[in-house]
Amino acid sequence: MAQQEALAADLLRGHTDTIVLGVLRGGDRYGFEIFKTIRDATGGAHEIKEATLYATYRRLEKDGLVEAYWGDETQGGRRKYYRITDAGRAVYRSNVATWVATRRVIDSLLNLTETSERGADR
Structure with missing residues (x-):
């Protein structure tokens, strides 16, 4: 199980x-807030380290x-907010399209493997 979690983390890290x-x-x-949104979206199953996220924010910027x-200080401490740009939206769409295509190929290969394993079991 630990090996599966490490593999999943490696896959997620690239994205x-x-x-x-x-x-x-x-x-x-x-x-x-971005950190919490990611953690909550996975039901706590996956967290991206804060240091990794802040390096990501700097790179994306x-x-x-x-x-x-910088946000309004009247809402508590001074917070740095992030907004996606048009270029960011284009990169997001491109990356998602690449992921979908890659997933389709991997799914095909995994289904092929499952089919041939079933045949070998007979």
């Missing part, structure tokens, strides 16, 4: 940018895929 962009498609959010701004 951190897309996951963050996907969260931001729903509206502007501050850093820790540098690449022009998100814009950062």
Whole structure:
């Protein structure tokens, strides 16, 4: 089981940018709010480390895929918010299309494997 969890984490790690962009498609959010949204979406089964997320925010901002701004201090501590840009939306759509195509190929190969294993069991 631990090996499966490590593999899943490796797969997810490669999609951190897309996951963050996907969260931001729903509206502007501050850093820790993005962390909580990801954690809650998986029922707590997956968390992206905060250090990884903050490195992702910096990279996405540098690449022009998100814009950062400081929120209103009247709502508590000063929070840095992130907003997806048009370029970020385009990258998100492209990455999702690539993922869907990849998943389709992997699903086909796994189904092929299951079919040949059933045949070998007979």
